[in-house]
Amino acid sequence: MDDQRRLHFRFATRAVHAGERPNPRDFIPTATPIYPTSTFLYQNIEQMDAALGGAVGVFVYGRYGNPTTEALETAVASLEEQEAALAFASGMAALHATILSCVEAGDRIVASRDLYGQTITLLRTIFGSLGVRVEFVDILDLAQVEAALRRGGVRLLLCETISNPLLRVTDLPSLAEIAHRYGARLAVDNTFATPYLVRPGTLGADYVIHSATKYLSGHGDVTAGIVATTADRRWELNEINKTIGSILGPFEAFLVLRGLKTLPLRMHRQCENASRIACWLAEHPLIERVHYPGLPTHPSHETAARLLPPGLYGAIVSFEIRHGTRERVTAFLERLRLILPATTLGDVYSEILYPVMASHRGLSPEERQAMGISDGLVRLSVGIEDPEDIIADLEQALASLA
Structure with missing residues (x-):
């Protein structure tokens, strides 16, 4: 129904329908539009019947x-x-x-x-x-x-x-x-x-x-x-x-x-940052062990080198704090100023998580131990920030444990 026909309706009706359901246009938007509608209408009931029947390329209901x-x-x-x-x-x-x-x-x-x-x-x-x-x-x-x-x-x-x-x-x-x-x-x-x-x-x-x-x-x-x-x-x-x-x-x-749109740009930078940080952590005296496929010491290094692009081993670095206890890990996390203690990963921000407290909280201590998840293990999702700033934040937080 076009807006000229809608003019014949009273004010309350026009307030509901005016401007809605415009006729198809002959332009193509550069970005995909957002379609915040729960249902879709068709010119005749036969088309709607086909849509309800699962016809390819047509929409009828948001679910x-x-x-x-x-x-x-x-x-x-x-x-x-x-x-x-x-x-x-x-x-x-x-x-x-x-x-x-x-x-x-x-x-x-x-x-x-x-x-x-x-x-x-x-x-x-x-x-x-x-x-x-x-x-x-x-x-x-x-x-x-x-x-x-x-x-x-x-x-x-x-x-x-x-x-x-x-x-x-x-x-x-x-x-x-x-x-x-x-x-x-x-x-x-x-x-x-x-x-x-x-x-x-x-x-x-x-x-x-x-x-x-x-x-x-x-x-x-x-x-x-x-x-x-x-x-x-x-x-x-x-x-x-x-x-x-x-x-x-x-x-x-x-x-x-x-x-x-920016996945390749973000992921490439994050992988490079993670590699730099993993190498730094591997040399730190307060770190017991670093889990990162890019390190030759990692048990999956050969498989990673075969399956993943050269030099790109993912953007997550897990590491174990020496003499790791829940109290020491908590003290380390509370000292961080740039890295966010968040129960997620993969964002542009660097984020850190304590599996014992978050991702593997539902498992018993014995189950975590069998999986190799110690009380001193933390998981760092490396962001796109300057790697030297990330390292500086890790360094000052670790210094509080010395």
């Missing part, structure tokens, strides 16, 4: 799809070199839906023991209560992985490209071959690496999962998740999401899409 969100999905699918992608309200929602699409009661999941703490909780509590059996393995021990799959009934093998928080790098091509040989799908959380460093789908992974809250958006202003996969599997995931409703809103999709 089913949105043009702004679709633009983000197209971009991430392109970066991950996959057919399609589906966005979610968070990384955990993306992971939850992925697992739901693969398993049912009685099935088995083989998962890396080096997973984000909340992922372990999801597998144990939610899927454990649904009758799904989960076995945790050392994902770098391929013989152990294969033995677990050989026992049968495994529908999903789950791992992280670069583990949280010890930064162990997974041999993705070998895992994909083993998983497919035993009829399992491989799902890879690629949050730490991003498609700038590695694209798991090109190495055999069936699902590539991101907490887009982190590096993909990169500015600490949005919570989002996304899964890149085949077109058929994307359809399966969307059918699940239409029911459980873990959709990403158009404003959030726009923020992640905007962040993607």
